[in-house]
Amino acid sequence: MDQHFSRSEMLPPLAPPITERGAVKWMRENLFSSPLNAILTLLGLAAIYALVAASLPWWLNSVWNAESLGQCRAIVAETAGEGATGACWAMIRERWHQFLFGFYPPDQWWRPILALGLLFVALAPVLFAGQKRNMAFLLGGIAVYLVVTLTLAETPAAAFALAVALVLGLTALSQVQPGRLLWFTAIYPALCFWLLWGGTVWAPIVAMAGFVLLYLVFRFAAPVIGLTPAAGAGIVAAVLWWLYLQGPVSGLLQGALPFGLRAINSDLFGGFLLAIVIGVTGIAFSLPIGILLALGRQSDMLIVKTLSVGFIEFVRGVPLITLLFTASLLLQYFLPPGTNFDIILRVIILVTFFAAAYLAEVIRGGLAALPRGQYEAADALGLDYWRAQRLIILPQALKVSIPAIVSTFIGLFKDTTLVAFVGLMDPLKGVTQIVRADIDWKGIYWEPYIFVGAIFFIICFGMSRYSMYLEKKLKTDHR
Amino acid sequence: MAMATDVPKDSFRLSMLVYDTRYRSYTIQIVVLLLFAMAVAWLLNNTAQNLAARGKEFNFAFLWQRAGYDIGQQLIPYTNDSTHFRALLVGLINTLVVAFWGCIFATILGVIVGVLRLSHNWLISRMMTVYVETFRNIPLLLWILLSYVILSETTPQPRDFRVTDEMAAAGEAPAASMIFFDTVAVTNRGTNVPAPLFERGLGSVDLGFVTLNLTLLAALAVVAGSFWVNHRLVAAARAQQEATGVRPATWWKSILILFGPFIALMAALGFHLEVPELKGFNFTGGILVAHSFTALLIALTLYTAAFIAEIVRAGIQAISRGQSEAAFALGLRPNRTTRLIILPQALRVIIPPLISQYLNLTKNTSLGIAVSYLDLRGTLGGISLNQTGRELECMLLMMLIYLTISLIISAAMNLYNRSVQLKAR
Amino acid sequence: GTLDDVKARGELICGSNTGLTGFGAPDASGNWTGFDVDLCRAIAAAVLGDPTKVKFLPTTGETRFTALQSGEVDVLVRNSTWSFSRDSELALDFVAVNYYDGQGFMVKKDLGVSSAKELDGATVCIQTGTTTELNLADFFKQNNISYQPVTVADDSEAQRQYLAGACDAYTTDASGLAASRATMPDADTHIILPEIISKEPLGPAVRHGDNQWGDVVRWTFFALLVAEEKGVTSANVEEVATSTTDEEVKRLLGVSGEMGAKMGLDNDAFKRAIAAVGNYGEVYARNIGEGTTINLARGLNALWTQGGLQYAPPFR
Amino acid sequence: MAEAAKMQVSDEVAIQITGMNKWYGQFHVLRDINMTVMRGERIVICGPSGSGKSTLIRCINRLEEHQQGQIIVDGTELTNDLKNIDKVRSEVGMVFQHFNLFPHLTILENLTLAPIWVRKVPKKEAEETAMYFLSKVKIPEQAHKYPGQLSGGQQQRVAIARSLCMKPRIMLFDEPTSALDPEMIKEVLDTMIQLAQEGMTMLCVTHEMGFAQAVANRVIFMDQGQIVEQNAPKEFFSNPQSERTKLFLSQILGH
């Protein structure tokens, strides 16, 4: 059969029929598309109703001003009648600072605040390599945050001026030479340590000098004795510096040019300050270890591989809590008699090992995702193993691993709450326990958990969204 | 064809240790091994010195001393006269029980949520998203503490169940009553559920270190047998389908085979339930499921299910739409498509991350410490450690046990994974 | 030794409770107060001359002895019971008893129980990691009755459970019970049962083998006792030091003799301790005595002269 | 030979589409489609990307729902009635651009799955049919391999065989060769030509104009969701009527 047909006039697009438009269609398609779906919808609505009906009065009857739980209850009973329940946010009002800072002295709060702001400055070049616009937004945001919070925290004028000048300077730098911002990232750990714990400014500077020494030794020895021995020599020199010269030199400098902040003991750290300190240092220090472990696990040298696998599997095989108990109970056994250091530091060390094992697996995934051609091209160009790793392999492997690294960090950050079990004051259990041990607030339980939970949610959810965004961006990158 | 061995042409020079590809890796490995051995020696030496300084020695003899404390939840016989080792076993079993039920419930809930998240029902999929995001982004510890608090604060005290004489006279109902036809009582101490009892139980045999409960064994044997017969039934049905193309309906036979013998056995053994009763301070009779257990289980389930839901969702989404379209185009109905095409493929994607969630859940049972659930960490790593002061031994032993559990689970995972790997060019 | 370490450090590290009302707990601004805390402050005053030079390291029931053994803390003042096995196996030395206690039970009045022996089948709340759980097991076994233990991690949680009715009885040291009861909304509805099922001598502990440091802690404590015995208080210590004629008081306050110096301390070390926290009676009265919310009578902890057990060897 | 194939058109209607419209949300993808396919006809559909070709043929076995108008396949009208849909789907075979073989089943299992579960054919018989069609597409020796182990061209031939095992009366092809490497296109086209010669009713979305000229009775050109032109292949290529068709042909033939 022959059908000749040729259209001369094209048909214009029409609007869909009425049954295909508007709220009716939407409801039909999205809520009541089948009997099963209709039932599910009704069940869902019922569940939401039950939840709201049960909790709404409690939220509505919130009390913001009271001195104790008893007072709160009295106020609720007075305003909403006997038997009514109500939230007692007055507790948060009175104790919020402990949830955030622990026992950190109030007149020094500006230090952790500043450290947090600078953390993001330090992260900026890592998060937005080369994207000046994004960096400007971030740094601007940080500047605003700092101005507001530092003012609220009654920062000493000099510190305030210095901090703002520093951030503005770095913002300017980020626009001119974004790469240079990485130097700030490099010195940030020392700066952060000094801000949080205080003491003489020379201690962290002299400690950083160890790294400079390492680099110098490496730099000048490498042409003479080769890369690997030079790296070894550098490490030895740095360790010697830290062990034997660090103390005297910083003492000397402090004597000559005394400058420092009030020293704050670790036992005053608590709440989210503690959680963030442990989480961030844990992940930062675990990154290099994790990379080494991942390379070790990929290595074709049997012993190196076995040791890496053994370490990774061991750490991943036991609960974090046992590692924390190790920090508090066992670490002392393994160190020379008489060594003693801060429980926070010990916890950080173990948390670092823990995160390193997880990161090693994450990075291994990134390494495995690289095509062999990249290794071969590097070889063919004459790059040696370490240069190939540093210049070609790791930058790519780390980039694809960023989302997974972020989720490891989220997990780790949530797990910092477990330090409560070794007597540290984490926001969830440690601080809440202190608050609930207070006669005034004995018997309160919903409010602190909701408050702390909400903060955790905001932080973790924010990070997970960011990592999703990154994942999407990395997928379409350069394409 | 034999591999040719190349005789080095020039004699050995020391620099070859570093520059010759053949020796270089040996050099590195030996250096690494030496460093490692030194580190281990250093640690051991320190430990020995520290032990000596504290006047302790490293041995596990304390495990056979009297423990002296009581444990709330014990699934094997234990009294305070038992040894620390026995306490360890009780704790280990408690750990495994929470882990086991946690994995099961979390899987069920996780699969449901994961599937519902993909549902076309806007409301339901949003609700599931909220659930998943809430639980994933808030520490597990909070969920454990919270569910414990809710359980113990919102449930009535045992005495609220009591009907006093005056109340009976006045015809008043007690403040609280039991549920499920007066068989289950939920108090603020725990949940009292009926206990299975047998009039004509088979007793048990003592094999020295374990006692075997013959009634339980018989029940297990019957169940296993029924499953085997059912398996044969299904196989026969499949054979018939292969032969004639028509698959006979087997569901009612299956039900009969699966439940019939079991019910018969129960009847033969004189099965009845011992319903908990309020006596003295507490409900007696039946089984008391402590809230520490329930809270831990609920929190672990809800938390892990959120992760499993994501895994399931990703697993299903990983199967391209083309697969179900191809099945539809062949005329397969949606439920068959799911069973024959989607599930087998999704499982391959789902299982490995699922197992790692099981591992996490198992490790997370150690957070039972927050509600004083006496698991392995609570007995061996808690009270025993405390009463004997043997932290080194207790901690090492505990890590070893956790490690063993983890390794067993991941070994099973690798076996499974290898068996379902898709064949490709 | 530890003494030199403390002096070199300029700070005393004191192992404390994570929070036990009246004995040792941080307040809203992070200052530690309490009966045990004051002993630490007295030691710091004696050794370093400044009662604020103390760092308190909260320890749980599980971590406390390890913290002491490993040198993480210099002295553990954390209502720990002095027992044979702790003294022998754990390589610690208890140096004194600053509080004589015993384990008791608290129940709600309307439970209708008047003796612990009637607790057959009861649910009992108990803190883990203490001697109390061993005593409890022993007690019920001796009396051939059964119980259901509910172990909890700390005092405030135990109280919450007890108040919510999750357990019929709460057992811990009688002082703790009294302290808890005092803070309960309607204290009258709870009674502490008459049975005291154990001896619980609580006291400061130091590492085994460091006798010099042990002496410092022990005699700082005794100095507070002697001060009470002799009527020396924080208010009148300066005045007494100049005016006293009692030779023992003179030695105590460093006016005569070389008591402090013999310990490796300053001669007026004990005077500073008393000036800082007051004598034993003052410490007691301020933190846990009658009139405070804890409201504990002196009982066994009265001075020997008043029929109690607190007795300091002579200061000579 | 190709000409011979074109003879076999009967006067029985296989597919009848009248006044069919379809929207994706607000977007009008198919506009007033009217077409009739006779049994034994072989129709090639072409047109620029996004013109709605795939959507059209997916409507024919109800992988997509249409909102207006009528589609009657083999005498059965496609409505929301599940039975009708099942009936149509078991009559109509479809071959996809990306093969969509089931990777967890062997080739043989891929082929026997639908006959066993939908047609309730005994397994043995299903396997025999499967082997017959596998020989027909010239890869009987691969029966026990998995799809992942085959080349793209082989996979597409398996996909065709899989559809044939259901003994369909109509076959739909959605760009069956566009995901293939050039060497493999020929083997798939050969299979399709062979099928055409056996008189199968075929609707084929493709840009292989050689194929269209060789076997099609009719070429349909679509643009913007509408049928712009249809004609016998010879006239279609030699003498396109509409401007759009001309432009399109110049683009794909030019290169």
Added chain:
Amino acid sequence: MAEAAKMQVSDEVAIQITGMNKWYGQFHVLRDINMTVMRGERIVICGPSGSGKSTLIRCINRLEEHQQGQIIVDGTELTNDLKNIDKVRSEVGMVFQHFNLFPHLTILENLTLAPIWVRKVPKKEAEETAMYFLSKVKIPEQAHKYPGQLSGGQQQRVAIARSLCMKPRIMLFDEPTSALDPEMIKEVLDTMIQLAQEGMTMLCVTHEMGFAQAVANRVIFMDQGQIVEQNAPKEFFSNPQSERTKLFLSQILGH
């Protein structure tokens, strides 16, 4: 012009392979390979898939280790000595089938990386050299883009430029055009021809017979791990000696 290029062969030996054998486990991939390449020579290697062509040229810069025999590149014997390997690798450039550019670096960074880190050339100088070679492969304007933003042909030209930046004395090519779309093959071949005309010593695995005829001094045919035939291109194509060569030529020229 092509003929002119062929003149520039010197009598200095660039690569000398004698009695070389290689196994992958039990599998004997390269069997008794003997060949000499003079400085300035351009050699094309062809042969069926799996015949060991890639393996052979990968042995020349030690991406693969050989087990027997001798390979001397530019006077340096390839042994296990890392120093020799480094030396050879910096003398020998290699271009891969799949380009293997570093996707996280810009084109310019791709080109300057090795000169800076291996040759220790100052950055500025390295960039000048890079721009010079980029102009040579006709894409200086792409210097600041990332590889992913370039077409396949452009990427391959960048890969060639990247090798050239190391100022190699020998260039190896492993099927440089086989991953490219047909339109792009020409631009890459043009670049290679230009290189040949400048007198670079080249070993090229390729099936582009036009290229072989235009620039090669010699064509080597491999099969089953051995050199089956070698000859000047004219004779090789017009008058193949061995049966296998004939078969192979008929296949690739026929299609």
